[in-house]
Amino acid sequence: MRVDLHIHTIYSDGTLTPEQIVDKAFSLKLRAIAITDHDTIEGIEPALNRAKEYSFFEVIPGIEINSFYLDEEVHILGYYIDWKSSFLRLTLKELQEERIERIKRIIEKLKKLGIEINFEDISVKASGTSIGRPHVAIALVEKKVVSSIEEAFEFYLDKGKPAYVPREKITPYYAVDIVKKSRGIAVLAHPGKVKNQSIVKSLINYGIQGIEVYHKDHDEEKVQYYKSIAAKYRLLMTGGSDCHGKPLIMGSQPVPYEYVVQLKQLKKHI
Numbered sequence: 001m002r003v004d005l006h007i008h009t010i011y012s013d014g015t016l017t018p019e020q021i022v023d024k025a026f027s028l029k030l031r032a033i034a035i036t037d038h039d040t041i042e043g044i045e046p047a048l049n050r051a052k053e054y055s056f057f058e059v060i061p062g063i064e065i066n067s068f069y070l071d072e073e074v075h076i077l078g079y080y081i082d083w084k085s086s087f088l089r090l091t092l093k094e095l096q097e098e099r100i101e102r103i104k105r106i107i108e109k110l111k112k113l114g115i116e117i118n119f120e121d122i123s124v125k126a127s128g129t130s131i132g133r134p135h136v137a138i139a140l141v142e143k144k145v146v147s148s149i150e151e152a153f154e155f156y157l158d159k160g161k162p163a164y165v166p167r168e169k170i171t172p173y174y175a176v177d178i179v180k181k182s183r184g185i186a187v188l189a190h191p192g193k194v195k196n197q198s199i200v201k202s203l204i205n206y207g208i209q210g211i212e213v214y215h216k217d218h219d220e221e222k223v224q225y226y227k228s229i230a231a232k233y234r235l236l237m238t239g240g241s242d243c244h245g246k247p248l249i250m251g252s253q254p255v256p257y258e259y260v261v262q263l264k265q266l267k268k269h270i
């Protein structure tokens with residue numbers, strides 16, 4: 001019985017609706033999935049509603065919070081969060097406002113480089129989702145400033161490039177706090193992608209409860225390494241495809257249902 005505990009919907013940067021994801025996951029014979037959009041819970045309710053049409057299939061309410069540690073992105077997953085809590089809604093609204101501020105600053109920088117992009121155009125593209133640099137990249141492609149989204153990042157938006165604006169307010173510790181205050185289980189996402197590995201130990205000391213061992217960007221060596229870390233520090237293990245719609249890699253990681261059982265057991269004590 002496989003599960004997939006890391007999936008994005010159109011409410012962040014995925015291309016499928018929560019309903020499409022649930023239908024697909026069930027047809028793939030997955031036993032459970034977690035909806036883990038970046039900094040938003042909007043995809044959870046539609047997925048839970050759709051899942052009622054199926055038996056022996058679970059949707060776990062989740063989130064992936066983007067944070068920054070020593071100039072690089074660190075993502076914190078939250079499972080079984082109380083997604084209806086007003087604390088979480090207010091906090092996410094603040095994060096959203098910070099994202100908007102950042103996009104406005106990027107637009108200002110582009111303007112100084114002679115590239116005119118309208119904030120309204122970008123916010124329309126991002127409507128109902130977490131606005132971010134990919135939306136600016138799409139606008140740059142449409143304006144024919146660059147020929148691809150990759151080029152937009154390479155020439156303007158990546159760290160060290162002329163229109164880069166850091167987003168460093170949110171630390172991984174703050175992200176863990178948000179998850180815990182929402183009565184969820186905090187898990188370090190795809191640790192193998194993080195260059196500065198000191199964050200792993202630091203978050204364990206801080207009280208993170210789990211670590212993502214299976215991920216599309218983890219090779220077998222990394223899977224085994226993070227499993228050993230989990231065993232050593234008594235952390236829960238999770239895993240998922242990090243599917244964003246295309247390519248449709250949902251269910252591609254060998255994540256056992258046992259991981260969900262363990263998440264549920266911990267949730268009972270929160």
Ligand SMILES: [Zn+2]
Pocket residue numbers: 064075189190
């Ligand atoms: Zn991530």
Ligand SMILES: [Zn+2]
Pocket residue numbers: 006008064242
């Ligand atoms: Zn993700």
